Amino acid sequence: MLPASLRHAGWTRATFYTLLGIAFSYALSLGARAGFDYDPLLDGESVLQIALIAAPLFFLVGIGCFDYWFYWASGRPARPEDHSGHGAKSWKSYFYVNTDHKVIGIQYTVLSFFFLLVGGLMAMLMRAELAQPGRQFVDAGTFNGLFSVHASILIFLFIIPVFAGLANYVLPLMIGAPDMAFPRLNALSFWMLPVAGVLMMASFFAPGGSFASGWTAYAPLSNTAPIGQVFFTIGVQFAGAASIATALNFLVTIITMRAPGMSFFRMPLLVWANFSTSLLVVIATPFIAASQFFVLLDRGLGFNFFNSAQGGDVLMYQHVFWFYSHPAVYIMMLPGFGIISEILAVKSRKPIFGYRMMAFSLLAIVVLGFTVWAHHMFVSGMQEWIRVPMMITTAIIAVPTGIKIFSWLATMWRGVLKLDTPMLFALGFLTMFTLGGISGVMLAMIPLTIHVSDTYFIVAHIHYVLFGGSLFTIYAGVYYWFPKMTGRMYDERLGKIHFWMTFVFFNATFAPMHLIGVQGMPRRVADYADQFAGWNLAISLASFALGISTLIFVYNMVVSWRGGPRAVSNPWRALTLEWQVTSPPPVFNFDRIPTVVGGPYEYGIPGAVHGILHDGAEVTPTPAGTAAQPSKE
Amino acid sequence: MGGETRKPRREAMLLTAAIGLVLSAIGIVIGLWIDWFPIQGSTQAEDIDTLWDVLVICSVPVFVGVTAVVLFSAREFRQKPGEEHLDGPPIHGNTKLEIVWTAIPAVMLIALCGYAAVVLSNIEEAPASGQEDRVAVTGEQFTWTFEYTAPDGKKFSTNQLYVEQGKSVKFDVRSKDVIHDFWVPQWRLKIDAVPGVTTGYRVTPTRTGVYPVVCAELCGLGHAFMRQSAHVLTPARFDKWMTDMAAKKAAGAAPAAGGTAAAGGETAAVDGKALFTDGNGDATACGACHTLADAGTEAATGPNLDEVLAGQDAAAIKTSIIDPNAEISEGFGEGIMPPNYGETLTPAEIDALVKYIADATKK
Amino acid sequence: MEAAAIPAAHGHGHGHDDHHHHGPPPANRSSRAEPAMLGMLLFIVSEIMIFGAFFTAYFFIRVVQDGAWMPEGNELPVAVAGVNTAILLSSSLTLHWAETSLKAGNRNGFKVGMLTTFLLGLTFLFIQINEYIHIGFAPSDHAQGSIFYGLTGLHGAHVFIGLLLLGFVTLRAFRGHFSADDHRGVEIPGIYWHFVDVMWIVVYTSIYIV
Numbered sequence A: 001m002l003p004a005s006l007r008h009a010g011w012t013r014a015t016f017y018t019l020l021g022i023a024f025s026y027a028l029s030l031g032a033r034a035g036f037d038y039d040p041l042l043d044g045e046s047v048l049q050i051a052l053i054a055a056p057l058f059f060l061v062g063i064g065c066f067d068y069w070f071y072w073a074s075g076r077p078a079r080p081e082d083h084s085g086h087g088a089k090s091w092k093s094y095f096y097v098n099t100d101h102k103v104i105g106i107q108y109t110v111l112s113f114f115f116l117l118v119g120g121l122m123a124m125l126m127r128a129e130l131a132q133p134g135r136q137f138v139d140a141g142t143f144n145g146l147f148s149v150h151a152s153i154l155i156f157l158f159i160i161p162v163f164a165g166l167a168n169y170v171l172p173l174m175i176g177a178p179d180m181a182f183p184r185l186n187a188l189s190f191w192m193l194p195v196a197g198v199l200m201m202a203s204f205f206a207p208g209g210s211f212a213s214g215w216t217a218y219a220p221l222s223n224t225a226p227i228g229q230v231f232f233t234i235g236v237q238f239a240g241a242a243s244i245a246t247a248l249n250f251l252v253t254i255i256t257m258r259a260p261g262m263s264f265f266r267m268p269l270l271v272w273a274n275f276s277t278s279l280l281v282v283i284a285t286p287f288i289a290a291s292q293f294f295v296l297l298d299r300g301l302g303f304n305f306f307n308s309a310q311g312g313d314v315l316m317y318q319h320v321f322w323f324y325s326h327p328a329v330y331i332m333m334l335p336g337f338g339i340i341s342e343i344l345a346v347k348s349r350k351p352i353f354g355y356r357m358m359a360f361s362l363l364a365i366v367v368l369g370f371t372v373w374a375h376h377m378f379v380s381g382m383q384e385w386i387r388v389p390m391m392i393t394t395a396i397i398a399v400p401t402g403i404k405i406f407s408w409l410a411t412m413w414r415g416v417l418k419l420d421t422p423m424l425f426a427l428g429f430l431t432m433f434t435l436g437g438i439s440g441v442m443l444a445m446i447p448l449t450i451h452v453s454d455t456y457f458i459v460a461h462i463h464y465v466l467f468g469g470s471l472f473t474i475y476a477g478v479y480y481w482f483p484k485m486t487g488r489m490y491d492e493r494l495g496k497i498h499f500w501m502t503f504v505f506f507n508a509t510f511a512p513m514h515l516i517g518v519q520g521m522p523r524r525v526a527d528y529a530d531q532f533a534g535w536n537l538a539i540s541l542a543s544f545a546l547g548i549s550t551l552i553f554v555y556n557m558v559v560s561w562r563g564g565p566r567a568v569s570n571p572w573r574a575l576t577l578e579w580q581v582t583s584p585p586p587v588f589n590f591d592r593i594p595t596v597v598g599g600p601y602e603y604g605i606p607g608a609v610h611g612i613l614h615d616g617a618e619v620t621p622t623p624a625g626t627a628a629q630p631s632k633e
Numbered sequence B: 001m002g003g004e005t006r007k008p009r010r011e012a013m014l015l016t017a018a019i020g021l022v023l024s025a026i027g028i029v030i031g032l033w034i035d036w037f038p039i040q041g042s043t044q045a046e047d048i049d050t051l052w053d054v055l056v057i058c059s060v061p062v063f064v065g066v067t068a069v070v071l072f073s074a075r076e077f078r079q080k081p082g083e084e085h086l087d088g089p090p091i092h093g094n095t096k097l098e099i100v101w102t103a104i105p106a107v108m109l110i111a112l113c114g115y116a117a118v119v120l121s122n123i124e125e126a127p128a129s130g131q132e133d134r135v136a137v138t139g140e141q142f143t144w145t146f147e148y149t150a151p152d153g154k155k156f157s158t159n160q161l162y163v164e165q166g167k168s169v170k171f172d173v174r175s176k177d178v179i180h181d182f183w184v185p186q187w188r189l190k191i192d193a194v195p196g197v198t199t200g201y202r203v204t205p206t207r208t209g210v211y212p213v214v215c216a217e218l219c220g221l222g223h224a225f226m227r228q229s230a231h232v233l234t235p236a237r238f239d240k241w242m243t244d245m246a247a248k249k250a251a252g253a254a255p256a257a258g259g260t261a262a263a264g265g266e267t268a269a270v271d272g273k274a275l276f277t278d279g280n281g282d283a284t285a286c287g288a289c290h291t292l293a294d295a296g297t298e299a300a301t302g303p304n305l306d307e308v309l310a311g312q313d314a315a316a317i318k319t320s321i322i323d324p325n326a327e328i329s330e331g332f333g334e335g336i337m338p339p340n341y342g343e344t345l346t347p348a349e350i351d352a353l354v355k356y357i358a359d360a361t362k363k
Numbered sequence C: 001m002e003a004a005a006i007p008a009a010h011g012h013g014h015g016h017d018d019h020h021h022h023g024p025p026p027a028n029r030s031s032r033a034e035p036a037m038l039g040m041l042l043f044i045v046s047e048i049m050i051f052g053a054f055f056t057a058y059f060f061i062r063v064v065q066d067g068a069w070m071p072e073g074n075e076l077p078v079a080v081a082g083v084n085t086a087i088l089l090s091s092s093l094t095l096h097w098a099e100t101s102l103k104a105g106n107r108n109g110f111k112v113g114m115l116t117t118f119l120l121g122l123t124f125l126f127i128q129i130n131e132y133i134h135i136g137f138a139p140s141d142h143a144q145g146s147i148f149y150g151l152t153g154l155h156g157a158h159v160f161i162g163l164l165l166l167g168f169v170t171l172r173a174f175r176g177h178f179s180a181d182d183h184r185g186v187e188i189p190g191i192y193w194h195f196v197d198v199m200w201i202v203v204y205t206s207i208y209i210v
């Protein structure tokens, strides 16, 4: 009989199972090679490729993600649910499998921010290398590895999961649900992230160095690359599976678990945003999974998907990849749109301007998002007739996005703006994302893209939309919900310093990239022509300051979480449901499901109510707001 | 009290609007004044640069407009002391407004697309005269090869690109291994070199001179160093170059052939210089990556041999060729120089090559 | 992940049936849709997309590259695969029969139905593998081979997963689980199985017949 530590879910068992997984990989590889009598019988690469898939799975079993399902599947009478695995008893609980959406939300958010630091650190190294032409610290191979891992980690393990984390925490509260629809699936989704993250970071220790063909991993380069590439190929599978599972969970939760009275058009826009995002994830993510399967099969089993000599099609990779990865850029933006809608309404004390159009524009972006993938392939040598249609759809996406930007501006108009940290980041987002979006529209114009594609102009666009867009909304959201999630207030002064430093040095870092890009500096190079030296030095210096500003944020969060002043349940006088429960909320959110009787943003209407909690208290802005102007409409 | 402050002061609004317009104007002026682009080296570049100017003119007002409203609101509507419990007016929307800000961008964008489509067809249009040169461009890790067909039908290839000023030239771009991208910034044109596909573009160079040929698609270790140069010559000089090359090939063919024959056992005099500049059938030419004054090659992928080899003895050179990664010379990546010259070159060829380089760099 | 949707919701159901004093308040049902069922349907959507991606590859290799399909001397055993198709389809019928018998309270019909379904699925898988062995070309021979093995293999993997699910259900059927009014645990894997069958028809027609 096994010792208890190996029978019960936890880290000892996880370690043990992981080792089992590795042993299993050796066995399988040896067995297979013996069967097809290859020699040498023991081939490190084949073992490694199997282990990269098997070990993580065994780990997930060991840590306890599957216990209940195995129990159920084995056909024993399903045990009545005890809530042992639900809710955090101490900080230790965050290191074990837990089914409470609030615990999972925090696990997600904290882990993702760790990955921001790691990915950011790699950016720092890149900038150090690029500070001067010629070779400073790293050779070409390592540099290619750096920006590949930088991007992969920040996209697949920061932006995408951190949004899932924030939504995980607040979304069930917002719609008056006790938890997500599938709590165990939720836990599994989370635990697949550290797996993916460890794989990507570990790739640096792989023989031949980390994967170095960019986050786009174009074939055939990724086919012929050293084994490190497989860490990406498989890491992405886990990250992808995680986000599909979460998306399923969100969709089912939103559709089936809304509080009585919460019709679709009474949902807060954050819920709408995550609804749209989840649709994108469920439909698009399988494509990147497939693209990486192809690479895996080509590498591992000698398939010919991308071997043109054998009738394979190299451009097919890009079509499949971008059919996911363009929608992915909206997966990385729409939840941010939701956060901004929440914050702008509350901090301007006004209803969202054109609520329905806000919701519909999200859906419009979802639909259009699937019709533009080839705008990443304008110079790829694909069939020429595809280009112009894709240019038009791409440009048209600016229209629904514009509707949102303008509606946000109108929401602020004549409001009572509270310019605290979340609001500052929201305003920063409005301007910076507009800039990034506009450079995007420029990129849609084929003749221009023919020149600037694969230059630093693209790098500038990437960071204006992903940093000035997504990351700003994430900062805004984290500050905004910090009191709810931790029960503490953050330090407003540090918050403001963080904003201004970030805003200034973000622009100092990425604005000049537009210029050097158009002037002809290609992206993904460790070395560049001397004519660009001046700008690159300036960019590098600014980027270090940007790094430091990030550390200020980290400091603020850590210190405030441990010792910040206690937060009241509704510090922002917000209407949405998550603010009507204590900070942090009770373990099961509500003792009785609230009833929703009005819209979520009825600020300025005396006595307006969004939902009624059944401990008597009515959900009204506290104290009830007084309209400045009797509304004209 | 709150009431009045909520209503934006007309003068303040007009002022902001005015400032917005002025800023847009300034922004546009700056946007047009900055010299964004490298030298304008082709007719295509002219169209593209104009498109850029139009885009700048359309974009700046959008950005300035949004920013102006944000700043104005932050200033006019910020919560003042004593307004902590004040709310804004419950305005839920305004259909007219929403239609306006849906329609205007839509129209603007469609117009831009139309214009861009026209520019696109212009820059890809074949010359009316039908007069056009053709050059076959082949990318491989980590160098470009350019193949020409001489008037007499003979084919020859070089490691530097030579084109004729004022005459349209069509490139047929291919790749031997992974995806590369054939880009000459001064022409504003690039296209991927894709294994198994023949891509390409046409350009009409307008300025003589030497411009970089840049590989713009990540293709591995040497990507950053995959640079050659494009020489734009006046028609007269181009024709001369063409006839010279054709003649030279006719002559040079023999030793190269002899070289490969040497593999077959018989020993023939091998021309090291020819090997250096053109390689043999399967070995990439050294000149594709190295600058060597004597051979007239100029490339920066590998070290400038005139400099690094000054005073190195033949033995050292030989090892560097057969086993380039034995010691990596300063500032260059390992694994960029093909490690297999030991096989692709016959011993006879290697000796000839080493001898040639040793002499050429001994000064 | 596949099996997830079902048990998660299943356990959840128990969560508040037995213990409403401690544990979460019963969630409001804002839709007639059954959560677990909805989850499975959405999961099937993403499954369809992954097949979609493989069909994209198929399209590029067969149409865009327009090489011969199949290359000289590589014949696809249309007939054998046809029989196999019939087998897989009949398994859908037996499954349906099992479900109806369960709803009609006929436990034996249910058990036999599940068992035959499972066995039919298994036979399909074996015939498929046997076909691989005798087909005479490998995925490494040419892109057509790659996508052939790719699509059929992907489908095979899904059959395998489906068999796991059905296996569990059969197991529990013989352990006396499920009843005329508790059959969700059968229906949801059932949908998945029907999806796998339908998907095979698409794969079969496009690869073997067209």
Ligand code: HEA
Binding pocket: A216, A329, A330, A332, A333, A375, A376, A377, A378, A394, A395, A397, A398, A399, A401, A402, A403, A405, A433, A434, A435, A436, A437, A438, A439, A440, A441, A443, A444, A445, A449, A452, A453, A454, A458, A461, A462, A465, A466, A469, A470, B059, B062, B066, B105, B108, B109
């Ligand atoms: C959050 C992520 C995100 C977002 C939201 C976007 C949004 C957009 N992107 Fe971007 N994009 C990326 C992330 C993103 N992108 C990344 C990572 C890459 C590089 C991938 C790689 O590594 O190769 C890329 C690359 C990329 C390319 C390929 C360039 C190349 O490689 O050659 C193109 C080309 O069309 C493009 C276009 C657009 C457009 C038109 C939008 C639009 O959605 C923008 C719409 C928004 C606005 C326009 C602003 C607000 C609108 C108004 C104020 C209304 C009025 C405006 C006008 C009338 C102009 N993007």
Ligand code: HEA
Binding pocket: A116, A117, A118, A119, A120, A121, A123, A124, A126, A127, A147, A148, A150, A151, A154, A155, A158, A159, A213, A214, A215, A216, A459, A462, A463, A466, A467, A470, A471, A509, A523, A524, A525, A526, A543, A546, A547, A548, A550, A551
């Ligand atoms: C959300 C996405 C995201 C974010 C936040 C960033 C953030 C940054 N990125 Fe990156 N970037 C991408 C997404 C992102 N990037 C993508 C998709 C690419 C394309 C890759 C490709 O071509 O394939 C790219 C490429 C890219 C390049 C081009 C590389 C090339 O093509 O050669 C550069 C170059 O300057 C760069 C720089 C930076 C910098 C300076 C930051 C800064 O904002 C970082 C700020 C610093 C931090 C946040 C870290 C602070 C912390 C510390 C300094 C200490 C940490 C301590 C510990 C970890 C213990 N990025």
Ligand code: CUA
Binding pocket: B139, B140, B141, B142, B179, B180, B181, B215, B216, B217, B218, B219, B220, B222, B223, B224, B226
């Ligand atoms: Cu060749 Cu980059």
Ligand SMILES: [Cu+2]
Binding pocket: A325, A326, A329, A373, A375, A376
């Ligand atoms: Cu895109």
